[in-house]
Each structure stands twice: as C-alpha cells, then as structure tokens.
Amino acid sequence: MNIDLVQVRDDIRTRKTTARATVDQTLARIARSNSQLNAYHEVFDDQARADADRIDLDIAAGKSVGVLAGVPIAIKDNIVTRIGHTTCSSRILENYRSPFDATVINRLTQAGAIIVGKTNLDEFAMGSSCEKCAWGVVRNPWDINRVPGGSSGGSAVAVAANLCAAALGSDTGGSIRQPAALCGVVGFKPTYGRISRYGLVAFGSSLDQIGPITHSVRDAALLYQCMAGDDPHDSTCAPRAVEDVVTTLEETPRAFRVGLPVQYRKGNSPSVDAAVARAVEFFKAMGATIVDVDLPLTDVGISTYYVIAPAEASSNLARFDGIRYGHRTKSNAAKDLFDLYAQSRAEGFGPEVQRRIMLGTYVLSAGYYDAYYRRALQIRRLIKQEFDTAFAKCDVILGPTSPTAAFSIGGMTDPLAMYMCDVYTVNTNIAGICGISLPAGFDETSQMPLPVGIQLQAQAFAEPMLLKVARAYERVQGGRKYPTA
Amino acid sequence: MNDPNNQPAPLTIDDVRHVAKLARLAVPQERLAALQHDLQAILGHIAQLQSVNTDGLEPMAHPLTLTNRLGDDVPQPSMPIADLLRNAPAVQGDFLAVPKVLGGESS
Numbered sequence: 069m070n071i072d073l074v075q076v077r078d079d080i081r082t083r084k085t086t087a088r089a090t091v092d093q094t095l096a097r098i099a100r101s102n103s104q105l106n107a108y109h110e111v112f113d114d115q116a117r118a119d120a121d122r123i124d125l126d127i128a129a130g131k132s133v134g135v136l137a138g139v140p141i142a143i144k145d146n147i148v149t150r151i152g153h154t155t156c157s158s159r160i161l162e163n164y165r166s167p168f169d170a171t172v173i174n175r176l177t178q179a180g181a182i183i184v185g186k187t188n189l190d191e192f193a194m195g196s197s198c199e200k201c202a203w204g205v206v207r208n209p210w211d212i213n214r215v216p217g218g219s220s221g222g223s224a225v226a227v228a229a230n231l232c233a234a235a236l237g238s239d240t241g242g243s244i245r246q247p248a249a250l251c252g253v254v255g256f257k258p259t260y261g262r263i264s265r266y267g268l269v270a271f272g273s274s275l276d277q278i279g280p281i282t283h284s285v286r287d288a289a290l291l292y293q294c295m296a297g298d299d300p301h302d303s304t305c306a307p308r309a310v311e312d313v314v315t316t317l318e319e320t321p322r323a324f325r326v327g328l329p330v331q332y333r334k335g336n337s338p339s340v341d342a343a344v345a346r347a348v349e350f351f352k353a354m355g356a357t358i359v360d361v362d363l364p365l366t367d368v369g370i371s372t373y374y375v376i377a378p379a380e381a382s383s384n385l386a387r388f389d390g391i392r393y394g395h396r397t398k399s400n401a402a403k404d405l406f407d408l409y410a411q412s413r414a415e416g417f418g419p420e421v422q423r424r425i426m427l428g429t430y431v432l433s434a435g436y437y438d439a440y441y442r443r444a445l446q447i448r449r450l451i452k453q454e455f456d457t458a459f460a461k462c463d464v465i466l467g468p469t470s471p472t473a474a475f476s477i478g479g480m481t482d483p484l485a486m487y488m489c490d491v492y493t494v495n496t497n498i499a500g501i502c503g504i505s506l507p508a509g510f511d512e513t514s515q516m517p518l519p520v521g522i523q524l525q526a527q528a529f530a531e532p533m534l535l536k537v538a539r540a541y542e543r544v545q546g547g548r549k550y551p552t553a
Numbered sequence: 554m555n556d557p558n559n560q561p562a563p564l565t566i567d568d569v570r571h572v573a574k575l576a577r578l579a580v581p582q583e584r585l586a587a588l589q590h591d592l593q594a595i596l597g598h599i600a601q602l603q604s605v606n607t608d609g610l611e612p613m614a615h616p617l618t619l620t621n622r623l624g625d626d627v628p629q630p631s632m633p634i635a636d637l638l639r640n641a642p643a644v645q646g647d648f649l650a651v652p653k654v655l656g657g658e659s660s
Contacts, residue, residue, distance in 0.1 A: 167636040260616040274615045303622045304615070371599045382576060389577070391649055396642035405654055410579035422578055423591055426569070429576040430592065443602050445612030450605065452613060484594055500616020528616070 072283035073139050073233040074290060080138040083127065087120035087138025087182065090233075094140045094184060098231050106206045107225040109145050110152045111185035116140060119182045136294060137180030142226040142235035145186040146193055147278065148267040149173055156269050157201040158191045160388050160395045160416025170267020171302065172236060172278055172295045179294045184232055187222030191418045192385065193243055193271045195219050196489040197480065200420045205477055208251060209551040211516040214474035217247030217489075223281045224251040228551060234282045234291055238268055240275045241373050242469075242493025245505035248281050249469035249521025252507045253548055254538075255281045256288040259528045260500035261306035263292075264299035270384040272377040273304070275497040283548055285539040288504065289313045292531065311532045321536045326351045327361035327462030332492060337472045339511035343520045344468055347508060350544045351466070361458040361465065365451050369495040370487055372451065375431050375444035376498070382428030385421070388413060423483065452499040455527070464537050465525040468492055473511035473518035492523060501528050504538050507548045519549075561596045564589055 079085045095113055102108050123138045143149060146156045148166035155161045169177075177183065190200040198206035198221030206221040208214040209229040216225045220237030224247035227235050237244040239257040248255025257279045268278055280291035296310040328348070333341065348358060365372075390396035390412030397411040417425070431440035458465060470489055480486050496503040503525040510517040524541075526534035569589045573580040580588060634647050643650035 164640055167632055167639065261619075300624060303624075304617060304619065306617060307619075307622070365605070368601060368605060371601050374595060374599055375602070386577070390642060391651060392637075393640035394642070402652065404652055406577070407579070408652055409577040410574075413577055414579040414581075417578075422580070423588065425576050425578065426572050426588065427592060427595060430572050430596075433572065433575060440599065440602070442612055443605075443607055445614055446607035446610040447602060447605050449610050449613035450607070452616075482594075483591055484598055487595075 073287040076233050077139050087123040090138060091116050091120040091140050101229055105209055105225050105229060106204050107187055107222045107231055108185040109188050109203050112151055115151055116182050116184050123180060134180030139181055139233040140184040141181045142185055142187050142223055142232040143183055144189055144220050144223050144237050146189060146238060146269040147236060152186055156192045157189045157203055159202045164393055171264035171299045175295050187226055189222055190219035191421050193219040193238055193240055194420050194424055196246055196486055200418060208474050210518055213477055215477055217250035219243040221247045224248050224253060227253045227281050234280055234287050236278060237281045238276055238278050240272045240377060241497050242490040244279045244281060245493050245503060245523060246470050248505045250474040252519030253281055254285055254288050255505040257503050258292060258531060259502040261304055263295045264302040264305045266299055266301035272380040275377060285542045286317055289317050289535045313532050313535050317535060317539050321540055324537060325357045325359055325462040327359050327458055327465045329361050329363040331363050331366035332467035335471055336468050340468045340520050343508035343522055347466055347522050350541055354540060359462050361461055363454050363458060365454055369498060370491055372444045372447045372498055373494040375440050378424040378428030379432050379441050382425045385425055448498050451495050455499045455501060459527045463533060467523055469505040469521035469523040473520050496525055502526050502531055502534055506538055506541060560600055564593050
C-alpha cells in the first residue's frame with residue numbers, strides 16, 4: 069500500500085513518526101515544488117508547525133487524539149478559513165480574510181487535522197483547467213506543460229505531488245472528479261446535502277458540494293465520515309444520520325450490478341475507453357453483474373448545466389459589490405452607487421466569471437426565463453428520472469470521468485469546447501447523486517504518461533455501497549502511482 | 554444535435570449592453586463584440602434544450618425536497634462589528650462608507 073492519509077495518521081499515533089516531522093516533510097516538499105506547480109496560493113508554515121507540536125505533546129502525554137490527528141490537509145481557496153486569506157483565486161477577494169471558519173474546517177480541525185495551506189482554483193470554481201486562476205496557471209505534476217484539470221486543480225496537484233496528506237475540493241459540475249482523474253488521484257463528490265456548504269463560497273447553490281481529494285479510497289471514506297452530517301448553519305444539509313463507512317469499507321461488496329451507459333462510449337480517447345474496459349473485467353472477476361443502461365440525456369446535461377449554474381452564479385455573485393468586502397474601484401469615474409458596483413465588479417472579476425454572470429443574467433431576464441431557466445429545470449427533472457430508471461437496473465454506473473487525459477496548457481481556447489470536458493460529470497450534480505473518480509491507468513500516447521480516471525456514480529445517499537465498490541476496485545487495480553518529477 | 558430551427562435570435566450589441574447593465578458589469582466598449590460572439594455561441598449550443606419534450610414536467614429547482622426547515626428561535630451572539638468591518642473597503646466610524654445613494658441607481 070502506498071503512503072496515504074490513514075497510514076500517516078497511524079504512524080503518528082503509534083509514534084513511528086511525529087506530527088512535526090510529517091508537517092516539516094510536507095512543508096519541505098512544498099518549498100521545493102510549489103513555485104513550479106503553483107498548487108498552493110498560501111501556506112501556513114508557522115501555524116502548521118505549532119499545531120503539530122501541540123498534537124505531539126498530547127500523544128506523548130497519552131491523551132486521546134482525534135481520528136485525523138497530525139495529518140496535513142490542503143483546502144481549496146473557496147472554503148473560508150479564519151487563518152490566512154480566502155480569495156477564490158479572484159482579484160475581487162485578493163485581500164479578503166474570513167471572520168469565521170467553514171463547518172468542514174471546524175470538523176476537520178476538531179478531529180486533529182492540520183490546515184497546511186489554501187490551494188488555487190479556476191476563479192470562483194468556474195473552469196476545468198486551472199488556467200483561469202488570478203494567481204497564475206496550475207501545472208500537472210505528470211507533465212508540467214499540461215493542465216491539472218479544474219476547478220479544484222490546486223487540491224488535486226497537492227495530493228498528486230504529495231504536498232499534503234489529503235485535500236478538500238468543491239464540485240459543482242465535476243470540479244473534484246475531473247482534476248482528480250487528470251492528476252491520477254481519488255476524487256469524491258458526495259450526495260448533494262451530505263456535507264455542509266456553510267463557508268463554501270457559493271457558486272451554484274443547488275449543485276455545489278464539498279468533498280475530499282485523496283491518495284486512496286479509505287482516505288476519502290475517512291474524510292467523508294468526519295465531515296458529513298447535518299449542520300444548523302446550512303438548511304440544505306440533509307437531516308439524516310451518517311452511516312459508518314469506515315469500518316465497513318474493507319468488506320467485499322455483496323453481489324452488485326454495474327451499469328454501462330451506451331452514451332458514455334463515444335468521443336473518448338482510446339486510453340480512456342481501455343481504462344473503462346479494464347474496470348469492467350475487474351468487476352466481472354469480482355462476480356459483479358454487468359448490465360447496459362440508457363442515459364439518453366447525457367449530452368443535454370451540458371446545456372442544462374450552462375443554464376442552471378450561471379443563473380445561480382449570477383445571483384450568488386451579486387454580493388460582490390465593492391461595499392462590504394472585496395475590491396472597490398479606485399476610479400474617480402464612479403460617481404454614484406451604480407458606477408461603483410459596475411466598475412468594481414468589472415475590475416475584480418476575470419473574463420470567464422463575467423461571461424457566466426452575463427449568461428446567467430440573460431437566461432433569467434424578462435422574456436427568456438421560461439425558454440431557458442424554467443425549461444432547464446424541467447429537463448433537470450427528466451435527467452433525475454433517467455438516473456432513477458437506470459439505478460433500478462444497477463447499483464453503480466461505470467464510465468469515464470473525463471473523455472481525455474490532461475490537455476496542453478493554452479491548448480483549449482474555445483469556452484464551449486472547455487465546457488464539454490464535463491460531459492460525464494455535470495449530470496451527477498444536476499441529479500444531486502454521488503460520484504467518485506478513481507485512478508485507472510495511463511494514456512501512453514504522449515511524451516509523458518498521463519493518468520486517466522474512471523467514474524462510479526451511485527444513487528443519492530448510497531455512499532456506503534459506492535465506497536465499498538470503489539475500494540474493491542482499488543484493491544484489484546493497485547491504487548495510485550506517483551509522478552517522478 | 555442542434556435543430557437549426559431552434560437557433561435563438563441573434564444577440565445584438567445593444568442586448569449585450571443591456572445584460573451588462575442588469576448584471577452591474579461595466580463592460581468596456583471594445584470588449585462588447587467578443588462577449589457578443591461568446592454568448593451567441595453558448596446560446597446556440599444551449600438551443601438544444603428546445604428539442605426536448607418537457608410537456609407537463611414540474612421544474613426541479615433543487616435535488617432535495619426539504620421545505621421550511623425551522624431553526625430554534627434562540628438568540629445567538631452576533632459577530633463583533635470590528636470583525637465585520639475588517640474587510641470593508643471604506644469605513645466611517647462603525648459604518649460602511651458609500652458614494653451618494655439617491656439618484657444613483659437610475660443611470
């Protein structure tokens with residue numbers, strides 16, 4: 069087994085190593101490679117060392133410590149922390165310091181986790197490549213001329229290059245799973261409402277979900293368990309008990325059915341199709357039943373998403389007005405309140421964010437609401453029904469996470485072509501179900517081997533079964549590999 | 554997939570200017586054409602939604618069917634004013650400072 073968060077945690081607890089040594093090694097690796105990879109925007113060296121020393125003292129004194137005691141965790145920079153800044157990789161929040169911690173931050177630190185730094189993203193989580201980050205492009209550790217995916221690219225790179233024990237991302241249309249696939253690590257988007265969104269800077273409120281990016285499935289299960297559950301600060305958090313997914317994880321899944329949608333087989337690169345085909349063989353060998361399922365609205369998902377997500381974003385991002393926090397224009401041309409809003413926002417938001425605010429404003433505007441927004445919500449119900457029908461025939465749906473391996477930095481300039489990267493991931497969010505991306509081999513056709521991922525999706529709140537099946541796959545497949553760079 | 558009959562009416566520069574105003578974005582004159590092109594391309598793709606039969610379908614605004622979750626009506630301490638004002642771009646005393654308000658929004 070490779071070194072994962074659970075291994076590090078156990079080594080600290082059994083005093084094979086210390087939290088301080090673990091943090092020092094992590095900080096040293098960050099110091100060595102972050103200038104090239106740009107995974108982190110901010111690193112909390114002093115605080116991380118102090119937290120580690122405190123945990124080592126507790127362990128030495130025989131005190132009971134949390135299940136994450138001493139493990140260094142990276143946080144996507146759209147999740148608010150009292151320590152450091154929370155910028156969403158946007159100039160509009162360049163100097164923003166949150167007066168409170170997100171619920172997930174409280175839950176992780178109460179379990180003993182050490183927040184090592186904040187990671188870069190596509191501005192406000194709008195992108196699939198981490199090229200639209202105000203603090204520079206993030207680079208894929210498998211080939212630094214390639215994108216890491218996005219929007220949680222900084223978090224995926226931090227895990228892939230071993231610059232943390234695990235990381236948090238957020239997923240509105242694939243933003244955890246796609247970068248995890250492109251960087252060769254595990255990315256898990258739980259069911260909508262499973263993990264509190266309190267303190268996640270809102271993008272598409274009916275789609276957003278926080279989740280872990282990790283070295284292994286057991287790390288993903290442990291972090292999920294630490295974070296999941298109802299929260300009085302988030303009224304859209306599901307008020308239902310969280311099952312124990314950690315102790316049941318190693319159980320061989322009972323007879324299960326794997327659904328293969330015909331719509332997931334076109335337009336993929338051969339290496340991606342081959343990874344899915346290998347996974348099918350693994351599952352067959354485990355005794356799973358393979359069934360064909362039909363998801364005819366797969367293609368329509370992107371169009372549905374690019375109405376709903378920008379509509380919600382245009383509303384959510386209205387709060388950035390240059391009044392209470394964030395960038396305010398210095399221009400003397402802003403004579404009144406309207407000018408102050410419009411000028412501050414135009415200066416603070418990057419081009420992709422402005423494009424999506426414009427699109428969202430348009431589809432919600434008088435005369436277009438029914439044709440676009442209302443219709444998209446009706447199709448959202450159809451997409452949900454399509455999944456319900458498929459899940460009557462199978463327990464998990466297997467397919468690619470992304471149609472291709474990582475593309476070259478600067479190689480995709482058409483916004484619409486970029487949106488298509490998420491064809492296999494957006495419908496998970498539209499339907500509010502859960503999905504996980506797993507490392508599944510490599511594309512060997514380019515100069516450097518590039519990771520490819522497979523995705524397993526399951527019905528809402530089916531995390532215990534999904535994680536068990538994912539772990540069974542990981543055992544056979546052998547887990548993640550490490551880039552040599 | 555796109556049915557040519559479903560293509561949306563062309564977006565004019567005036568439309569783009571109007572949406573920018575609704576969105577409170579001061580888009581410079583020289584960027585309007587590029588934005589018009591991008592939005593037109595995206596709307597052209599999204600036009601495929603018109604080819605899906607949605608008769609009688611209830612719109613689904615949210616994945617969860619929760620309604621009206623009520624919290625306990627118990628006063629909680631508020632965040633200190635100093636913490637809230639720390640991020641404000643302009644402050645006068647305990648207040649946020651803004652340019653003149655009356656007569657502004659109509660421009």
